[in-house]
Amino acid sequence: MMSSKNNVFKSAIALLLCGSIISCSDKKVFDDERESNDIEFFISASENETASYLLAVPDITAKEKLTIKGKGMESDAYGSWLFPTPYVGIGLQYRKGDPGIGIGIALGPNGKIIKSGSEFQIVSRFTTYGVFQEKVLSVVEGIVQRDDKGNMDNTKLYSTFNFIDPANNNAVTTITKSTTNLTGNGEYSILSGVVQFGANNFLTALVPRQFKEGLDRDGKPTLVMSDTQYPDSVWIASFDKDLKMTKLYGDDRISYAAGRHRSQFYNTIGADDEGNLYAFAPRNAITSKASGVLKINKGASEFDKNYYWNLDEEVVKSGISSSPSFNRIHHVQGDYFIVEYLIKGTNPIEKDVPSSNALAIVNVRTKEFKWVKNIPDYNYYPKFHTPIADGGKFYVPVKEVDKLPAIYIIDPVTGQATKGLEVDAKDINGIGKLRKK
Template sequence: MNRKFLFWSVVMACCAGSVLTSCSDDTVPENSTPDAPGTGAGTYVVAATVDGVNYLLTAESLDEGSVTVKNNGLETETGTYWVFHNNDYLFRLVYNKGGDGTGSSYILNSNNKLEEHLSYAFKRITTYGTWGDNVITASTGDTDRTDAGGYAEQGILVNYLNSLDGTTSTKTYPCENYLGNGEYVTFSGFVQANGKLYTSVIPMGMSQYGVKAFPDKVTDPQLVATVAGGSGSGAYKEGSIPSTQYPDHAYVAIYSGNDFSSTPTIVATDKIGFASGRMRSQYYQTIWAADNGDLYVFSPGYGRLTTSSDDLKRVQGTLPSGVMRIKAGETSFDDTYYVNLEELGNKHPMYKCWHITEDYFLLQMYTRGLQSKGEYTTELAVFKGEDRTLKPVTGLPSEDVLSAYGNIPYNENGYIYMPVSTTDGSTPALYKIDPRTATATKGLTIIAESVSTVGKLTSQK
């Protein structure tokens, strides 16, 4: 039987007697007003996939009803990441592995219909965010500068994708010895708060260029690779130090200008490891601002995964998943604040996290120990910053049938909505999580195979 026909047969059987279009919301959270399409209040947008084809769907409510991709929605190319810029534009970004990235932006037109707005081409992505009118992406790679031996200086390759006119500006910023320890770096996530831009700085070891330029920064000659090795994102070159010498340190750069050409303020701590979720070459944001401007810095503790081999010595980290804080307007970590996440809740290490509201954060946890492939991360928990508490979320599908979460949840009116896919024959659904009780309630059902993200767009006038 044709796979697509089989899928739709299952869908129709599961949904017999139900309406496969979005339904209005009869239960409105306190102190909120329901959105009406075409009024400028905004319309919910869901990115869903069937048979490798992506669709953008609209819905009137996230709390109930269902929407379908069958004969519905705007068909688009696939996207690695979906970024909502304010409520005006939705960006589709494609990673393309080691190659250059591509993407498009989408709008809700004056007739409240989704349409493609602008197209983009840019350098490869390992992290992304927004800054002013731009969606920004960043990665680390060779610059045009080389030393006498032909070794390339490393730099941060930043793409500025303007949401207003579609222009793309690519700039390269040197990142050798960025932290003063001889190592080159990459960025992980971007947060606009307190009139500044914050980014987590991830030390990457020393490049061939760096080892030659800063020999006094090599803490142990045995850390320098004598032959090339590794594969994929873990490949390294002879004469380099392939992983950081400082796995038990976290660094945050604070920028005051409009781009990365200004000199940042570097905030450092040795109480947690580097602050980033990780899966292969991708770096997921784990720094977020609370509503009062305090920046919470979460570290999964990935330095513990670093191991030595017979051919190469590496520095292994020891610190667990932890949280520290930079108070609003401050340029140093709050020395009175530290939380060991692995002593709370179900005592699991952390994978990803997102801000919900106030000082509540949603954390995605490993259930079978720390690893860097994003597997066995079916537990969600709510962290309360001021209270230093972590509560596992209840009301979700059981772990034995839960197959995946969406890449980016959506927060509104004090709740956060997480796309959830299962293996029990059910179609994906959004689960509404109340951070105060750490409970999840099933909401909008999406008749598709998987859901990447959900957000809101306001119609263009």
């Protein structure tokens, strides 16, 4: 039997080793010599506004700190991550008025993140996006069409769709078509969100806008959008792969189902595990309707007339009186969804207000609403980045002011969050999960 003296000696040696070069916690989570798994978590972490490190790690729930410098694949900073297949991730970077750029990544045979396909450009820009038929589909609104002589079509506004295909070297197929008068009221429709619904269709929320002739910043004729005449209605459209509208759902109990932050339109529709669709409509400045939820039953051709849930009332009952709105929703499992809220905080911030700073868990069947516990205080404006739902849990990167970013794991049943992996970086732009090919 080993003596206690030897045990103490070996423990001291272990502590000395832990203090050299790399911490023990780092080595446990990220070890260049470890044998990689067939499935790994993906982390995009940035040290500044323009560059990121892309890493694969076996576990993001560990209460440890990961150092990224000199590790992983270096890349531009991509603010949005989507996973059209279990094997490929697509990063998108929004660049305001300039064309967007993107990259494909995969889990290499040695367990490291590698490029997958070519880097690409989205010339038209993008204002919303999602996954459809193992491709990433981005859409941009407010496109004015002109003929070869520069004459403007003043009767319609158009939308440009970009299909990014990981199976074809990330080739981008661009289609521009009119989304004017989709609802029959003559107005233009901005598309918000892309949600695959069945094998052959995707759903998107329509955000109506009036338009008329005007002048652009250079004084040239263009079409200018303004607020809709019909703010108290919701419209959900179904499109096939050829962008033919196959079905239109409408209702007057809520406003349009779309979140917005600056020029980006965020998804607020989602399906449960049974194939029923829920449309979440946040409060907006021009509607008389409360924030609410409606349901389209699987296979139905219209909204369920017997289902309506007033979310504003739930917020008031929870003790929040500032009438906050929400910007995004995420399906977690079963009947549970995460709703990202923006609540006015008490602590002033120096830079831009984030798109959301509080998370709620909702059960759309039982109509149970609760704020997620044990996440950073909304009064200090934490930022949430690209999350994933996996195995019945919700994983979200969170950045607090003057603190290292960390990944929080949320149990939708209890509403409790647990802090997992902390990353020694400026921010965590997104997380995901990848399988080796």
